[in-house]
Amino acid sequence: MKVVVVGAGLGGLSAACHLVGAGHEVSVVERSSVPGGRAGLIERDGYHFDTGPTVLTMTGILGATFNAAGSELCDYVELTTLDPAYRACFPDGSEIRCRSGVDAMRNEIASVCGETEAVAFEKFCKWLGDLYRIEQANFIDRNFDSPADLMTPLKPVIELVRLGGLRKLSSVVDSYFKDDRLRRIFSFQAMYAGLSPFEALAIYAVITYMDSVEGVYFPAGGMHAVSRGLAMAAEKAGAGFTYDTSVKHITRSNNGVQSVELDNGERIATDAVVLNGDLPVVYRELLPDLEPPRVTKRGKYSPSCLVWLAGVKGRIPPRTAHHNIHFGGQWREAFDALLRDGRPMPDPSILVTVPTHSDPSLAPPGRNSLYVLEPMPNLDGHVDWAWESPERKERLIRQVESCGYPVDVEIEDVVDPGEWQRRGMERGTPFALSHHFFQTGPFRPKNVEKRAPGVFFTGSGTTPGVGVPMVLLSGKLAAERVNGYAR
Numbered sequence: 001m002k003v004v005v006v007g008a009g010l011g012g013l014s015a016a017c018h019l020v021g022a023g024h025e026v027s028v029v030e031r032s033s034v035p036g037g038r039a040g041l042i043e044r045d046g047y048h049f050d051t052g053p054t055v056l057t058m059t060g061i062l063g064a065t066f067n068a069a070g071s072e073l074c075d076y077v078e079l080t081t082l083d084p085a086y087r088a089c090f091p092d093g094s095e096i097r098c099r100s101g102v103d104a105m106r107n108e109i110a111s112v113c114g115e116t117e118a119v120a121f122e123k124f125c126k127w128l129g130d131l132y133r134i135e136q137a138n139f140i141d142r143n144f145d146s147p148a149d150l151m152t153p154l155k156p157v158i159e160l161v162r163l164g165g166l167r168k169l170s171s172v173v174d175s176y177f178k179d180d181r182l183r184r185i186f187s188f189q190a191m192y193a194g195l196s197p198f199e200a201l202a203i204y205a206v207i208t209y210m211d212s213v214e215g216v217y218f219p220a221g222g223m224h225a226v227s228r229g230l231a232m233a234a235e236k237a238g239a240g241f242t243y244d245t246s247v248k249h250i251t252r253s254n255n256g257v258q259s260v261e262l263d264n265g266e267r268i269a270t271d272a273v274v275l276n277g278d279l280p281v282v283y284r285e286l287l288p289d290l291e292p293p294r295v296t297k298r299g300k301y302s303p304s305c306l307v308w309l310a311g312v313k314g315r316i317p318p319r320t321a322h323h324n325i326h327f328g329g330q331w332r333e334a335f336d337a338l339l340r341d342g343r344p345m346p347d348p349s350i351l352v353t354v355p356t357h358s359d360p361s362l363a364p365p366g367r368n369s370l371y372v373l374e375p376m377p378n379l380d381g382h383v384d385w386a387w388e389s390p391e392r393k394e395r396l397i398r399q400v401e402s403c404g405y406p407v408d409v410e411i412e413d414v415v416d417p418g419e420w421q422r423r424g425m426e427r428g429t430p431f432a433l434s435h436h437f438f439q440t441g442p443f444r445p446k447n448v449e450k451r452a453p454g455v456f457f458t459g460s461g462t463t464p465g466v467g468v469p470m471v472l473l474s475g476k477l478a479a480e481r482v483n484g485y486a487r
Helices: 010-021 059-068 102-113 115-140 147-151 155-162 169-176 180-185 188-193 202-214 224-236 279-286 294-298 332-340 385-402 417-422 468-486
Strands: 002-006 025-029 041-044 047-050 079-081 086-089 095-098 217-219 240-242 247-253 256-262 267-269 272-276 304-313 323-326 350-353 367-376 408-415 455-458
Touching: 002 010, 010 025, 010 059, 010 224, 010 272, 010 455, 010 468, 025 224, 047 304, 047 367, 047 408, 059 224, 059 468, 086 180, 095 102, 095 180, 102 115, 102 180, 115 155, 115 169, 115 202, 169 180, 169 202, 188 202, 217 224, 224 240, 247 279, 256 272, 272 468, 279 294, 304 385, 304 417, 350 385, 367 385, 385 417, 408 417, 455 468
Parallel strands: 002 025, 002 272, 025 240, 086 323, 272 455
Antiparallel strands: 041 047, 079 217, 086 095, 247 256, 256 267, 304 367, 304 408, 323 350, 350 367
16 A cells, blocks of 8 residues: 655654565655655764654664564664763752662662652662553554543553552652652653653653663764664665655645655655644644634644754763753742743753764864753744743853853754744643643544545554553554554
């Protein structure tokens, strides 16, 4: 069967790998000049910047994506385990280095926080592992057709409740740890799902499992190497790629998809399309005759972020790690401001990633690249980005400087919520719909459009959700839908 994948983001690339591996004739159309979508690349004056996700976990899922196309991950991407995965810095000047491996992290906790907390960490990791094993097969790597599917089979649901998966994440983490620093380290991941640790269900601790148990990795050449590798693997398996080209129109009949029309006037005959983009934007631009799912219009979207990419002169602080989290003094108040009030965190926590710490070739000799992220309200919030963006950037730079990083800038790029929206991301957030319970699993927008036979979706806005591992799985799940349609 002929399949066109619209968009070479990680979801589209995953779908292409799985589809071509299943024997379909696959064509990928990408509007940019390189693959990756949100996981894009800026190359300028000897600097190489990833423009999207910087944290890579669950490399087994990535490896399986390469395998689907008949390739091996190691033939395309060279991975290094980051140890520490993060350097967590606190307002009192203390640090905890989130070490790779349970034993190493146990020792770190014993050294910094005491033996009692180290024992608690061992118990916590066992709980995380049990939670992940139940969720992965039964609730994450699975297509849902209706909410009733949640109860079939029933045993995993019962086990999930028994483990406390429907309790609040913060209360579960707090039941293990007394040290407030550890409580932050093992619950901040709720932000990846667009939630506060105080409102997120404990089921989202699977993100903590991905970081804290499975580990964090860095691909040589930066995260964009993953996108390039997947595109090469899909192409080697027989998929065709067209770059610098947009899809203008999808021709459909009652019997299904017939073709896609490109912006250059060319038409590609096809039996199915997999659309890799923010769902509200995809419906507006390519499916204008169909009413989008209600949740895409009225649902709650994740917070956005302000990202400052900078090529700088000067040495980084001696204890700098690849990923550095600088926690603000306020915690619950910061989440209330961001998620409840739609305002910037009063005392923000920021992520400072230094890719040149692991790969000096990403900057000219003697220089460093910084990727700095501060959570921000999306465009439903109370920030006028047309006016406030320069001031917000300067505040962020001052905070980065106060943390000891060089800010003698040679080259920079700033992305705020307004720019995210201009890049095709609904409400100006690159994190799509948040993962409130009724926007997760069978309640999330489906990856198949039953009103338009042959139309399927992949990406963070559909099943299973946000994050590199989830988006890779979304491509797999979309391919499974296509395979079922082909039969």
